[in-house]
Amino acid sequence: MTDDYVAINRRIWDEDAPNWVKMGETAWAGDPEWGNWGAPEANLRLLPDDMTGMQAVELGCGTGYVSGWMARRGARVTAIDVSPEQLATARRLADQHGADITFIEGNAETTGLPEAAFDFAISEYGAAIWCPPEAWLTEAHRILRPGGQLVFLGNHPLSLICAPENGAPADRSLHRPYRGMWGADWTRVEIEPSGICFNLTIGDWFALFHRLGFAVENYQEIYAPDWADHTRGSVPADWAKDYPLEQVWHLRKV
Template sequence: MGELPEHVAVNREYWDAMAHEWVAAGERSWQEVEPSWGQWGIPESETPLLPDDMTGMRAIELGCGTAYVSGWMARRGAAVTGIDNSAEQLRTARRLADQHGVALDLIHGNAESVPRADESFDFAISEYGAAIWADPYRWIPEAHRLLRPGGTLVFLGNHAFVSVCSPLDGSFPITRRLERPYFGSHRLDWRDAVDDPGGIEFTLTHSAWIKLFRATGFEVVDLVEIQAPADATGVRSGISAEWARDFPSEHVWTVRKR
């Protein structure tokens, strides 16, 4: 293996150091009967991301973290592979998979370069994970390579409104003003953020996503812009429930390989 790209190395160190903060959340999600998604816990019944029956399907989670999404897919009948950049996150994932009696193929690696053959999977998903921590110009073509023709990719991550309303110094909370340019907002380096310094994230404009999908060989099936539920309260990663009821804080793209 050659030298890791800067953002991959930075994010690996960041997530290994903070993996312990996500153990309890992973344990709760592994226990969920019905999946729920994103910062606001949107039920699968309201915003379905998974096929109801995955019997016989080969699925991969790109940036699996504690692998609860992989667990949900395995319980629906899929043979599941998960890849994550953080060895510490995978340590928790393996423990919880064993605890719940779920067989998973877990890989320590980078979702931009997955050690699996072309057309190995029917379905790919990322809830955050690769969806924000990997470079879309690398991981979207890699997801396309991994999927068979007609295979589906679903991913959930931060909406572009979150980046443009985030103060330049990385302070919380995000505002109702345009704080930074919409265009050219591909790479967001949060290492020197005033509040909750982090790693290197990625985002695209909606038109850039669509252009990338078309150039890669995906067709868009659906786009969901998530609104916080009416009864949501509190703040998630500097985003208040009030803000997220007025503006989409997350999006879900569903695309199909041509």
């Protein structure tokens, strides 16, 4: 892993920002859906139904639609992202939808936000995959109030160890070790190079949560729906019907 992952990922997301505008516009206008195949909120329940009066923060907000969903539910929302180009879209869409959201350009590992200031924190991809887990989870724990909730969605470890090292779509072989996994550097792969992502084994996730002071309240594995018939996020639908593409952790600060 290179020490320049923050700058690399910022550049990747700045350059790719125009490709996410249409998706952001659609998500802002719609109801909450999660992950590569749009799992409905009614099935996963990542957000509290009523967030009236809650202080909420999104860590790695991209175009800001998750923050928009929380504001619509009554939360007072702060959102942080490392990419100024993504934030430009987020701010425009917040204005368009009349959402009063505080957007901050910065690193979710060192937000600069006050200690114990938030009731609820969330990351859909964002910090959940683009920051080293111990770094961003330590910061999330710091800014949450005692009893505060953290929910995050990212790639399942299986989707990484089944991903060929040349960047080709995931298949049914194991291409890298599970033990000691940290993530992957996709900057120099042959097929669709991108940034540097992070992940852990399930056991290492649990050990990290315990060490930092998070209790696990729920864990969900997300598969492709029966109707899916194409590749998303470099994962073929047929693979993701048999193996989980994504995972959701529901934590609470002890």
